[in-house]
Amino acid sequence: xxxxxxxxxxxxxxxxxxxxxxxxxMLGRQWGGSRAGPAGWLTAAAGSVIFFGAGLQLILVASAxxxxxxxxxxxxxxxxxxLYHTINDAGAISAIGQEMPGLAQGRAAQALLLSWIFGSFxxxxxxxxxxxxxxxxxxxxxxxxxxxxxxxxxxGHMWAVTFGSLGSSFLSLIAVTGVPGQELAGPVAGLLALxxxxxxxxxxxxxxxxxxxxxxxxxxxxxxxxxxGTQWLIARAGLYSLASLGAGLAGLLVxxxxxxxxxxxxxxPEQRRSAKQRLLLVAFIPYGILIGVVMIGELLxxxxxxxxxxxxxxxxxxxxxxxxxxxxxxxxISVFGHGGALxxxxxxxxxxxxxxxxxxxxxxxxxxxxxxxLRKTVRGSIRPTIGIYSLVAMAVIMEHxxxxxxxxxxxSHSGVLFPFLSxxxxxxxxxxxxxxxxxxxxxxELQRQTAVELGLSVPLILAAQNAGGAVGSNFAPAKVIVGTxxxxxxxxxxxxxxxxxxxxxxxxxxxxxxFGLAAFTS
Numbered sequence: 006x007x008x009x010x011x012x013x014x015x016x017x018x019x020x021x022x023x024x025x026x027x028x029x030x031m032l033g034r035q036w037g038g039s040r041a042g043p044a045g046w047l048t049a050a051a052g053s054v055i056f057f058g059a060g061l062q063l064i065l066v067a068s069a070x071x072x073x074x075x076x077x078x079x080x081x082x083x084x085x086x087x088l089y090h091t092i093n094d095a096g097a098i099s100a101i102g103q104e105m106p107g108l109a110q111g112r113a114a115q116a117l118l119l120s121w122i123f124g125s126f127x128x129x130x131x132x133x134x135x136x137x138x139x140x141x142x143x144x145x146x147x148x149x150x151x152x153x154x155x156x157x158x159x160x161g162h163m164w165a166v167t168f169g170s171l172g173s174s175f176l177s178l179i180a181v182t183g184v185p186g187q188e189l190a191g192p193v194a195g196l197l198a199l200x201x202x203x204x205x206x207x208x209x210x211x212x213x214x215x216x217x218x219x220x221x222x223x224x225x226x227x228x229x230x231x232x233x234g235t236q237w238l239i240a241r242a243g244l245y246s247l248a249s250l251g252a253g254l255a256g257l258l259v260x261x262x263x264x265x266x267x268x269x270x271x272x273x274p275e276q277r278r279s280a281k282q283r284l285l286l287v288a289f290i291p292y293g294i295l296i297g298v299v300m301i302g303e304l305l306x307x308x309x310x311x312x313x314x315x316x317x318x319x320x321x322x323x324x325x326x327x328x329x330x331x332x333x334x335x336x337x338i339s340v341f342g343h344g345g346a347l348x349x350x351x352x353x354x355x356x357x358x359x360x361x362x363x364x365x366x367x368x369x370x371x372x373x374x375x376x377x378x379l380r381k382t383v384r385g386s387i388r389p390t391i392g393i394y395s396l397v398a399m400a401v402i403m404e405h406x407x408x409x410x411x412x413x414x415x416x417s418h419s420g421v422l423f424p425f426l427s428x429x430x431x432x433x434x435x436x437x438x439x440x441x442x443x444x445x446x447x448x449x450e451l452q453r454q455t456a457v458e459l460g461l462s463v464p465l466i467l468a469a470q471n472a473g474g475a476v477g478s479n480f481a482p483a484k485v486i487v488g489t490x491x492x493x494x495x496x497x498x499x500x501x502x503x504x505x506x507x508x509x510x511x512x513x514x515x516x517x518x519x520f521g522l523a524a525f526t527s
Contacts, residue, residue: 011056017415019056020408023049023399024447028433039388042395049399053406058325066322067405070335071398073315075390077180077336078397078442080345081173081246082389087382088171088352089135092291094378095359096368098127098139100288103367106147109264113221115147116212117228120161121205122260125232126253128162128169130292136162137479137488141495149212151495155488156503157211159479163508164201166441166475167193168236168248172344174441175245178471180336181400181449184463190240192468194248198233199518200472203511205229211503224263232256246344247299254292288365291355298351302342310342328407397446404450413454423459424523425516427452427466431473432512436481444474461523469519476511480504 011019023045030041053059092098101123109118124136137158144154167174175193179186205225236252244251302310316337323329340346356375364373371377403409419426430452434444448470456466478484480501489495 016056017411019052020403020411022052023403023408027396027399027447039391039395042392042399046395046399046402049402049406049408053324053402053408057328057406057408059402059406060322060325062320063322063324063330063405064402066319066330067401068398069317070319071394071401073317073335073338074180074401074446075394075397077338077343078173078177078446079386079390079393080338080343081171081176081348082393082442083382083386084345084348084352085171085173086385087378088130088295088348088355090378090381090385091352091356091359092130094364094369094373094381095291095355096365097288097291098135099367100284100365104285104288106143108261112148112212113209114264116144116149116157116161116208117205117221117225118260118264119143119147120157121208122161122228122232122253122256124158124162125165125169125249126257126292128165129171129247129249129251129253130295137484141488141492145492151492152499153211153213153503155485155492155495155500156507157208159484159488159500159504160204160207160211160507162204163476163479163511164197164204164233165236165249165253166478167197167471168240168245168252170442171250171348172245172248174445174471174474175240175248176344177442178445178449178467181397181446182453182463182467184453184467186243186245188464189467189471190243190245191237192462192464193471194233194237194240196468196472196515196518197236197475198229199515200476200511201233202226202229203507203514207507207511211507228256228260231259244299244303246347247296250292250296254296284365290358294354294358295348295351298354299344299347302347302350307342310346311339313340314338315340322405324406326407328410330405393443393446396443400446400450409451410454413451413458416451416455417458420459421520421524423455424461424466424469425520427469427519428473428476428512428515431470431475432477432508433473435474435477440481441471441474441478444477445471448474462526465519465522465526469515472515473512476508476515480508 026048027041027045030036030044050064054064106115106119109115120140124140127136127139137155140158140161141155144157145151149157162169175186175189178184178189202225205228209221209225232252232255235255236248239251240248314337316334318334319332321329321332356378359373416423430448431444434448435441449467452466452470453463456463485497485501485504489497489500
């Protein structure tokens with residue numbers, strides 16, 4: 006098919022069209038990623054063939070590479086969902102949520118403990134909107150109005166999104182850009198420390214506790230250092246799937262004694278040593294099993310588990326216009342050593358643990374069975390699988406056809422302003438898709454190529470992309486809907502307004518820091 010020649014401005018619009026289609030369908034038509042993603046893929050495929058000279062071989066090679074890239078991320082997501090249902094059906098999350106509010110006194114302390122610290126722990130372990138859905142009704146239960154409760158729940162764990170869901174967003178950035186995780190971990194975790202501070206202060210502000218804001222700043226600064234520092238150390242050690250989980254756990258271990266000391270309970274020593282406290286400890290055992298399995302797998306058994314790797318090679322492909330992608334390998338997948346495999350091993354052990362000791366109070370009335378857990382996992386995996394693969398395929402086709410390179414060239418004209426704009430680009434991708442993972446898939450390679458064009462630090466710009474995506478994902482309409490799903494009377498428009506105001510302020514702070522660092526290092 007002959008290539009249709011267009012002026013450069015129209016060609017830029019064609020290159021941007023897949024992203025605009027996804028944005029319109031998800032925001033304007035309220036479509037989910039499982040419907041908007043295929044539409045974006047078809048737009049990218051058609052545009053690449055008609056206007057950029059892509060042939061059938063290029064489309065097939067790009068689609069095959071996309072399959073491996075998507076599997077790399079989906080392996081984590083599938084197993085994270087399996088883990089979530091295994092723990093949730095045993096009543097562990099319900100038990101933690103019921104007992105946690107009693108460990109702090111006052112609106113500010115309860116908001117910080119539930120949304121900022123516990124919510125971040127939940128994000129590290131599960132993600133997928135679970136923290137907001139779990140924390141928001143708990144905040145309502147301790148006296149917060151519906152809309153502020155949801156907003157606080159969403160803001161609290163923004164900073165934990167990148168390494169949350171057991172590292173799926175961070176791993177997606179590695180998969181799409183090809184930049185090693187060792188190079189990205191430090192800058193990404195460093196910027197997220199700033200986001201963590203913003204989230205803590207944002208929670209206090211939304212809690213409408215202005216008089217105690219000043220008195221809690223030292224507490225927020227200290228806990229930011231504890232949680233963000235822990236996340237940085239774990240990420241730098243290469244344990245990406247444990248970074249947010251470990252950070253949230255460290256926050257709980259430090260904050261609970263501090264806040265409990267402030268609490269004035271009218272109770273006897275015998276009451277304080279209640280079965281409820283023991284229940285809370287028992288409910289955290291599955292996460293201890295998870296941490297143990299991941300550490301053993303990644304630190305002690307990595308060489309053994311990584312012996313079987315899926316890593317096919319692909320031929321070089323070129324467009325009719327001469328834009329070529331050289332031959333090489335796509336994203337390799339370690340069958341038994343991938344983070345998803347480690348999650349599976351941990352999930353099996355946790356399931357056997359609950360079958361042996363029994364489920365906890367608050368577990369669903371239905372029998373605790375593998376078939377029920379698998380059924381829920383499969384049902385919850387279908388839409389994310391379709392959405393992620395189609396969006397990955399869209400991004401890879403755009404890259405191989407030269408569409409991403411063209412857009413990167415246009416963005417490079419923003420010059421010195423690009424570092425400031427970089428987190429907003431990440432936030433846009435997350436806002437329109439509801440997912441930091443999807444934002445990394447759509448814009449990760451674009452940001453990398455633009456950084457190269459401008460001679461900027463690639464890890465710094467990708468860290469800005471990730472930080473922006475983490476913040477933007479939590480005021481995305483899709484995430485707001487999840488947050489309001491468990492709270493009656495929460496106006497979604499009000500929630501979106503509250504969360505977006507806080508999120509934009511954090512994005513401005515991140516943009517200024519990235520701008521300064523880029524100017525200093527260039």
